[in-house]
Amino acid sequence: MTPIPISAARVLLIIGGGIAAYKSLELIRRLRDQGASVQVVMTASAREFITPLSASTLSGQPVRHDLFSLTDEALIGHIELSRSADLVVVAPATANLLARMTGGLADDLATTLLLATDKRVLVAPAMNVRMWLHPATQRNIDQLKADGVAFVGPDEGPMACGEYGPGRMAEPTAIVEAIEAALARPGDSQDFDGVALSGRHVIVTSGPTYEPIDPVRFIGNRSSGRQGHAIAQAAVGAGAKVTLITGPVAVPDPPGVTVVRVETAREMQAAVEAALPADAFISAAAVADWRVDRVETEKIKKGEYGAPTLHLVENPDILAGVSKKTSQRPSVVIGFAAETEQVVAHAKTKLRRKGCDLIIANSVAKGTTTFGGDSNEVLVISADGIESWPAMTKISVAERIVARLATELAKRP
Structure with a gap:
């Protein structure tokens, strides 16, 4: 497939619920600064952390969140959304959202889009370190990677809950770099946390x-x-x-x-x-x-003539x-x-x-x-x-x- 410059890219950004959702606003700004078009979809939990108005103002487009919207879904809008994008990005991707993706659930607009899309999906996980390290989460990650989902992050560091370890969402600059790499090689199913440099x-x-x-x-x-x-x-x-x-x-x-x-x-x-x-x-x-x-x-000795x-x-x-x-x-x-x-x-x-x-x-x-x-x-x-x-x-x-x-x-x- 032909590489897509970020300046011409159409990015569908799904924002999951979690304290890291605030970073997604910076991600939208950085993508728009580089010329990308950003359509935002927010889960119900995400709207508890940031407002649709903030995301809409930065993206320049109305935020979508209702699977049963009479206006948006009159022409099966979720199918159009899932297929019109060049790349689907989930940031933050919570443990719950990753589990629903793994199981193929379609119980809200975000998961329905993810199940209906035929485009590449890049996720930026964000969760408590214990949730990240839990065997159930790691099984879900392994399955998603096997399904071709790409990952960027998470980072390691202090968390809002006071704990320390892996689970922090990657910084917006790192996510943008992963997006650029995905767009540059749209046919690859590479994982930006596992095989991005395969063969190098x-x-x-x-x-x-x-x-x-x-x-x-x-x-x-x-x-x-x-x-x-x-x-x-x-x-x-x-x-x-x-x-x-x-x-x-x-x-x-x-x-x-x-x-x-x-x-x-x-x-x-x-x-x-x-x-x-x-x-x-x-x-x-x-x-x-x-x-x-x-x-x-031989070792230099101290002498009468100094150093x-x-x-x-x-x-x-x-x-x-x-x-x-x-x-x-x-x-x-x-x-x-x-x-x-x-x-x-x-x-x-x-x-x-x-x-x-x-x-x-x-x-x-x-x-x-x-x-x-x-x-x-x-x-x-x-x-x-x-x-x-x-x-x-x-x-x-x-x-x-x-x-x-x-x-x-x-x-x-």
């Missing part, structure tokens, strides 16, 4: 590099490798073959990943070259910019080297920029200088927890502009980066 080879670098000074000392940095390892795990979860090239870290190896351990920047560069070709390269490692020109074979003088030379630029390849360049190259000040300005300069497709930028200034912590707050810099993502766990950041990667790869031949 992704190389990820992670952690710091250690540049030896003598047998016991080195030049290094505070990178924990948590973000890079989370990206590798998310890419495997999306169906990719992943080669993870990591410096010295204390975090465990992600399951299902080919791991190559290195210490120095030059070792990492050689490992990256050996792992090519690949469809994507994600340079999440904090590679040391410099090394000493001569490594001492030794270290002569530094520049390390190879792994990201630029991959980005500027004339052959075997991955289709998508993503770099990272950890800055202490002027984050946007430095990231834009890095994007241009390195020649990569995206830069994931964040602040590592004093008071932030990016290095060594479990959370991250990033900016996505590209030739198209800047996206600001809210603070979230590194696992959630990784999942969104992988969703964005799937979108970018779908745009390329």
Whole structure:
């Protein structure tokens, strides 16, 4: 089937009941900003959380919710709604709504549309962590995936109920990216949480590099490798073959990943070259910019003349080297920029200088927890502009980066 640009897409958005319904208003706004037409259908529960007037104002179309409307159903309107859209999106998809979809129920307008549609369906689940992890919900998810329903999210994090874990609805930006990927490949039955990168080879670098000074000392940095390892795990979860090239870290190896351990920047560069070709390269490692020109074979002792003088030379630029390849360049190259000040300005300069497709930028200034912590707050810099993502766990950041990667790869031949 022919790919559909989001600017010309007709999206049927079904809003389920739940506190996450408020995010659907932002989703409507973002879709309309990109030129998509959005027809909204709300369940009875959804109308307890947000008003049809809000959704109608943002979408520019009347909100539908009544299966037995005399005017809307005079010409069997639910059949027309289900088939006129290019994509059906359910956000939020509650545990109850997923169960009704699995059972093929048609007891309101939303479930009737879902049963009657012949178009792809993308769902963004949202529920309490215990509901998400319950065996009944997981069985329903497995069945829906087998039926060809695609999933985006859920994210992991704190919830309105006070608990923490998976179950938060994906952010509107991530849902838009999943919508773009679905429209770019309308014939696929891919799951944006399971096989979006099926058949793709992704190389990820992670952690710091250690540049030896003598047998016991080195030049290094505070990178924990948590973000890079989370990206590798998310890419495997999306169906990719992943080669993870990591410096010295204390975090465990992600399951299902080919791991190559290195210490120095030059070792990492050689490992990256050996792992090519690949469809994507994600340079999440904090590679040391410099090394000493001569490594001492014995431990340097304190002497009467004070501290030794270290002569530094520049390390190879792994990201630029991959980005500027004339052959075997991955289709998508993503770099990272950890800055202490002027984050946007430095990231834009890095994007241009390195020649990569995206830069994931964040602040590592004093008071932030990016290095060594479990959370991250990033900016996505590209030739198209800047996206600001809210603070979230590194696992959630990784999942969104992988969703964005799937979108970018779908745009390329």
